[in-house]
């Protein structure tokens with residue numbers, strides 16, 4: 030360890046870690062280590078990468094260093110790791126001023142492998158040896174015959190064209206351009222498609238040479254590991270091979286403006302859209318510096334009060350003034366100088382002055398009258414709760430700490446810890462609630478501040494076509510000016526690139542990427558942790574695990590069947606209950622009260638199917654998270670909501686229904702792969718029929734009809750909503766799932782028994798129904814330009830763990846090659862359910878029939894599948910990494926409920942895991958017949974564009990607009 034000097038060492042209670050900041054003596058490399066017990070280890074290597082133009086050079090480097098390196102000379106190490114490592118995170122990101130490469134794993138050997146591939150990628154990439162890597166990922170001219178049109182192509186080039194074709198993507202960029210004319214933030218580090226072709230191979234290599242050096246790097250290690258061994262490895266294999274290099278990569282501070290910058294930018298809209306009603310206004314403020322952590326949190330609290338909470342003041346004022354149809358706010362914190370923005374979309378040309386005036390008047394009014402302290406308190410509580418809980422879903426928490434602290438470490442070498450040490454800051458801010466601290470911040474940064482801009486996005490029809498034409502002309506001119514020799518060179522280069530792309534990595538090259546042995550994998554599945562007891566007719570599941578002082582509660586009242594008339598109301602539980610006035614609260618007050626006391630609280634209704642009996646269970650549920658001193662609160666609020674919600678505020682219910690309709694429509698457009706797959710299954714599966722009626726197209730039809738005929742139907746709607754609530758929240762089969770200490774559990778038991786006494790008595794099912802399968806084979810036309818193509822069917826036979834290995838092969842090999850690489854779709858999925866459903870679905874797919882054919886041909890591919898032992902093992906390990914993804918505390922508790930309700934037991938999991946780990950080629954091939962049987966059933970559902978659907982209309986029984 031004598032190669033590293035300790036700069037700072039501190040115990041950081043907030044993240045339960047010992048933090049040490051080192052400096053590598055020879056090169057000055059910065060290394061930060063957090064030692065703790067967390068199994069989910071994180072490594073990241075990053076560089077400060079400021080830009081002086083918009084050619085996207087850091088972004089192209091990010092892509093290309095992952096295309097092979099000295100020790101790992103294969104073409105796509107990233108994809109190989111995705112297929113067959115146990116990673117819990119694997120990615121790379123380009124920011125306006127830095128590029129980082131993080132990986133995570135819970136397996137010690139796997140973690141070492143991932144670190145090795147990533148370190149070699151950034152320091153010894155193959156980009157110097159193979160120019161085709163730059164051409165493929167960055168940009169290149171394309172020309173196959175001398176008479177063809179000259180074209181530009183490239184992965185980053187296409188990716189950024191996509192970003193620049195959305196108004197949101199452009200707005201984010203222009204906001205920074207308008208505020209930082211003198212430092213690197215003026216430019217687009219991702220690359221502006223107009224400027225990307227200005228980047229030469231030499232300038233690109235120079236950028237790597239200059240910034241990808243240990244003297245400019247930030248290394249981060251987090252979790253349970255042998256730190257000394259890891260640091261020595263980093264030194265020996267990489268850092269020690271370099272000398273110190275003086276690198277100026279600092280980001281200069283942008284001087285404040287004397288007055289607001291008024292900035293206009295044109296963007297493209299569709300031909301049917303109205304030019305006068307599609308203006309976007311964004312008022313942007315530079316708010317201090319990123320190392321002022323107290324100020325950052327205070328700004329977020331102000332944002333919550335003014336723009337985010339139900340009934341937020343500035344948002345309401347802008348809506349009331351009729352400015353635009355979509356009001357939002359944003360905070361960009363990944364910069365030396367953070368930016369806060371208030372945005373109005375779908376506004377009119379003449380709204381500009383009014384937009385500025387309403388903001389200014391409202392802010393002054395707020396400063397005059399003072400902010401509501403209860404609302405600020407609710408925000409601080411919410412945020413403190415999130416910091417304590419550290420639940421970031423599938424993102425390892427060590428990674429989140431890294432991303433967070435980079436926002437100060439990048440600009441101040443000595444202090445990466447401050448951003449994590451929040452306990453004292455929250456105490457401080459709570460004291461400030463008694464003063465006019467928050468009002469003064471509004472005054473200083475949002476009223477008197479002159480380092481601001483107003484960005485006006487001016488809508489223009491046909492702009493995209495105009496730009497495409499200009500590019501075409503430019504390229505035609507370019508080609509006309511070329512000699513025959515130059516043209517032949519481009520044709521040769523195009524051929525060479527294609528040949529490079531077609532040539533697969535060799536077996537020897539592939540074998541440089543390490544793969545674990547099956548023996549390295551734990552043969553046992555995850556155990557159940559809950560203790561199950563019964564008291565007073567209630568089933569209690571208690572997980573006595575360390576929850577950091579937080580109680581996790583799922584309260585479930587289950588009924589067998591549900592009357593048909595209530596089916597469409599299932600998804601409304603979450604959005605309606607708690608969002609309407611009750612006897613003692615207006616809905617606004619109720620929300621502030623809940624946010625002030627609980628980490629999470631919501632109602633839900635759901636249906637679950639038992640894995641063994643295939644019986645369906647409908648239930649009303651309450652979900653809550655709270656500190657131990659607030660255990661009674663969820664029961665209090667639930668009682669208030671269940672027994673005193675006012676069902677006669679028809680205007681409020683209409684607003685909520687409109688929100689539900691808009692949200693479902695968005696889901697159909699953006700998550701059409703899920704909706705279409707679900708719909709295709711609903712033709713033969715009762716479970717999925719219910720899912721579609723509750724959340725899919727069936728639900729969308731219901732809510733559309735309800736709104737169209739709201740005046741005649743509103744009373745029936747209110748009666749059914751109330752009826753569904755009273756039908757589900759009944760005494761009888763109650764399950765209480767709880768995670769937390771023994772002591773707190775005793776209290777939960779008493780509170781639950783009390784609560785159950787007030788529930789409704791079980792009512793008669795006065796609208797029984799039978800599920801009737803019907804193969805509808807529908808196509809739904811949307812205004813979008815892409816398809817979501819789904820096929821699903823059920824086979825008759827046993828479920829088996831080797832399906833997991835097969836679906837990994839399908840996802841990362843068969844579908845990847847046919848639907849993504851050859852077809853150009855953004856994504857494609859395959860899943861096999863425990864009930865024997867085989868489901869295929871594609872995402873943002875330009876095709877329809879060829880995708881469907883790929884699904885139908887899967888069985889042939891599977892029956893002829895042939896790879897060596899090592900490759901098959903890779904797919905098994907990759908599949909296991911999905912099964913073994915580490916769970917957060919909240920997920921661990923929730924899993925117990927799911928296992929209990931679906932009847933999933935340890936023995937079944939063990940059997941499946943055993944089958945997966947021992948999957949042979951023969952096993953895989955045998956599964957082909959199940960795929961064939963399922964696909965032969967012929968169920969298909971597509972959501973997509975008019976032209977693609979009409980071209981293939983024979984494939985469908987019905988076609989309609991959505």
Ligand SMILES: [Zn+2]
Nearest residue numbers: 088092185188
């Ligand atoms: Zn990219």
